[in-house]
Amino acid sequence: MTDILRTEELKIYYGQNEAVKGVDLTFTENSVTALIGPSGCGKSTFLRALNRMNDEIPGSRMTGNIWIDGKNINAPDTDVTVLRQNIGMVWQRPNPFYKSIYANIAFGPKYHGVRNKAELDNIVEDSLRKAALWDEVKDRLHTSALSLSGGQQQRLCIARALSVQPKILLLDEPASALDPVSTAKIEETILQLKEQLCIVIVTHNMQQAARISGHTAYFYMGRLVEYDKTEKIFTNPSDPMTQEYISGRFG
Amino acid sequence: MKFGKSAVLALTLAFSVSLAACGNNNNSSSGSSSSNNASGSANTASSAPASAESTLSGSIIASGSTALQPLVDQAAKKFSETNSDVSIQVQGGGSGTGLTQVSEGQVQIGNSDVFAEEKIDDAAKAAELKDHQVAVVAMAAVVNKEVGVTNLTKQQLVDIFTGKVTNWKDVGGKDQGIVIINRPSSSGTRATFEKYALGQKTEDLKGSIQEDSSGTVKKLVNETPGAIGYLAFSYIDDTVQSVQYDGVDPTADNVTSGKYPVWAYEHMYTKGDPDAATQAFLDYMVSDEVQNGDVVELGYIPVSKMTVTRDKDGNVTNK
């Protein structure tokens, strides 16, 4: 397994407040890494740093290095639009565009230069299949994406993220707003996608982290407390704080 | 009035860019025609001669007096029928605006109810304008029909408009308070009425009503008990009572014969000597066709019928 993404001494500030206090983490290809920790521990902020989405928040600042593909993306000359094409992202609440299902998926590829209709059709089908949504929507591709159920919308968002063929997929609590059935489907999708992608997922759900991730990182108060194989973290964590959190004593 | 040139320039730039930005047909065409317009004077004979009977061409803009506008408008339409290469635009805007625009060279003809010298402070500017008198408008005092007065002497009118008399019974009418419906101080109608009916300027009385428009004056005189105002002949109808002036009936015949003095010229000013097309139109305005037709129809008095003339200081001479 090759490393694809690595952070060094990553610190993120919101104004005077230091939200992430120096995190070193490495992510490999074809893996799922879960970021866990109590609310406000900095895990979502860390995740958003990986595709520089924190740039959009006024007053935020970042120091340290993020190496992707041999390049430090925390450098002023980084073209964030190129970066973000290579890193997909899905949020807690599904946010499909107010367009048809087809247009949601085709939008990114079109923008990035795919003009051929057959090719677009292919990408749409392929992305929807990867997100395990194709069979449910193939007969109504041109209806509004908002007519889908919440779980379907979330998988549509995953499909949309996949449509531009990213190498890394960032998931910010993707199932926390969904019912158990939809959650199961999302998890299934994630496990399938693992074969092709590096996935980083923020989750509050311990069982979910245990079910889908290979590695788990526990964040607390902006610090990375412990990082290890998921199995190890959930059975025999080396840090007592991690132990307390996963056994549900706080958080 | 001069503004910083750079400011004007910047503004021009801003507006023209904004027009270009929306890039629509109407605006792009407006750009081209505005430059036509901006050339100011009439655009003579640039196109091929179209009609055989007319050698005149050009575009004329006349603006100003709203009282004169219907007449000029109507005459312009007829003039254009025989001179198809001359386009005439008639705009309102008021005497002051007409004089401003003709004096600044923005229009070819400025219509005015009053002599330019009375409006323009700068004597040199006023002297540049050439007067063309095209009609006479006469006016009469009108009263509410209930007050019971049909004749007022000059002195009685002065007493009323200066506030010395405040009840109709003092001038031979009913026992009723007088309500004055006057014009604003800048009004040409008021200037004429004060000059030739009262013979003096009057101050605005407290509580008097001022309306610039004849229609409103008529409406208010009709509705308001005890009201007195003054209207051009063309506005007078049976909803109000017109009043004899020193025993003389306010009729067109009495005006032309010089018996009834409350009248003024309608002026069409040009800046210096007009070009051929404008001159032809001004000639047409005083032709018999217009004077005996449109002028009478619209309730003015033909300037050609006048047996007396008057200069800007009010000196009357027999023709």
Next chain:
Amino acid sequence: MSAKLKDRIATFVIIAFSALIIALLVGMLGYILVKGISHIDWHFLTAEPETIKAGGGIGPELFNSVYLLILTLIITIPLGIGAGIYMAEYAKEGRITVSIRLVVEVLSSFPSIVVGLFGLLVLVNTFNFGFSVLSGALVLTIFNMPLMVRVTEQAFRNVPREQKEAGLAMGLSRWKIITSILLPVALPAIITGTILAAGRIFGEAAALLFTAGLTTPKLDFTDWNPTSLHSPINPLRPAETLSVHIWKVNSEGLSPDAAEIAAGSSAVLVLMVLIFNLLARWAGRLLYRKFTSIK
């Protein structure tokens, strides 16, 4: 007086005042319609006005109002939406943004007569556009732009933030996000706001007295050459709009049926405003449904 009695009295007063407002509107609409509607027929709507004879119509005035409105919207919409987008998407919170917001607020509260005078001085005289459709449209733009800016800014701010994030995360340029993702969502609100603003433009008179003028040349509806004086679409001809016509007929009208014409024109004007209002509600609802959900 007991608290209960006070409560009763207060409730009664509130209801009575509210009823009074409704009665006012009904009374005014009723008055205008009763007086005016009998005068409205096809001839009235299409014929030219008469100076001294009875039986004149408001055809050119109606056309002028609509034409001026269209021209104004063509100028205002791109500019207003542009500035609104700047406020919603580009402006960083700071002194400059605060002062721009102040500019918008002040501009939208300028008395229309002052803006009209500015138009007279700068557009009509200095730029020599004359009393014209163009001068009128530019002055109306000054009124309408702040409204459009507000409407647009509000509409963009009401688009869920997640939409923008989704676009950003896909590596779209900001402009692409604005035009392809946010604008379609904001559009129903913008259109509703625009139509309501259009109603206001339609009724504006004070500013147009000094800019679009009090006259209309004879219009030849077969001549569509925009440089010809008698062409209805010539932007440099003077154009008396319907609301200016009401003012003029009311004050200067020589024709015997001036009062009826004023009433009829008022009725037409009020009906147009009513239509604008209904259209705005209807279009807003329809577009919202169309853009957001189930067919």
Next chain:
Amino acid sequence: MKANHETPPFMKANQETPLLFRKHRAEEWIGRIYTTFCVALLIVIIVSIVYFVASKGVSTFAVNGVSLSGFLFGQNWQPDSDKFGALPFIFGSFVTSLLAAVIASPLSVCAALFMTEITPNWGKKVLQPVVELLAGIPSVVYGFIGLSVLVPFLRSVFPGQGIGVAAGSIVLSIMILPTITSIATDALASLPRNLKEASYGLGATRWQTISGVVIPTVLPSILTGVVLGMARAFGEALAVQMVIGNAPHIPSSLFESASTLTSVITLNMSNTVMGSVQNNALWSMALILLLMTFVFVLVVRLLERRTKI
């Protein structure tokens, strides 16, 4: 330590098509420049309005030598005898807009209470559209109705000719009613529910709740609406001019003819020649209107600041 693997194919593809990227970059700049231009245009407009109106308005004093205090406090408006006292007009503007606010405010607040506190459902369905329609009626129509209905009515009931300050104020009050109502309604609707519930919970009647809790809380917002309404009344021209009578004097009764800044400008502007003293004096009045707009906006800002705290 650097990651060592091949550059992903998609990234290569992007690097191979710089044209598309240049297009996207250009698009970004065009958008930024275009929107900035639109905002700049707003600023150009406001600066030029202020500049042009001010330069004409000031020339009355700077060029024609009319004394500023004589203009602001002089009671004699006789342009023919070079007396340019504008106090009657300034007074008229303030009195009519204040009176309009005094008449409209209680009505508006009641309408807002009706829509939010008494019958929200029915109120929203009937009163809301009514208020919106009132806002949409053009001012010339208000003037027309004022002259045709209100003036004869006032004439038959009160002393005087019907025309005058009262007629002007009433017409204006109906015109500003929607402004105050909609702002008051918004403020009332955004009031936290628990505030009222606490009062009802203590056994207070509706009126006690409204007068004791609701109104004091939203007072700054209501005042904002009143000020905005006054600003509109202050600048309204045609409707007022048609019914106020236009005598250039400070009236001694509500039913006496008076003038406002806007009415005197409307009446005289087109009759006077640009550059003449009288014309400049009218521009000075326009300048006052302009400055008052700034004052009104400032007051609204101050009130809004109080609302936030």
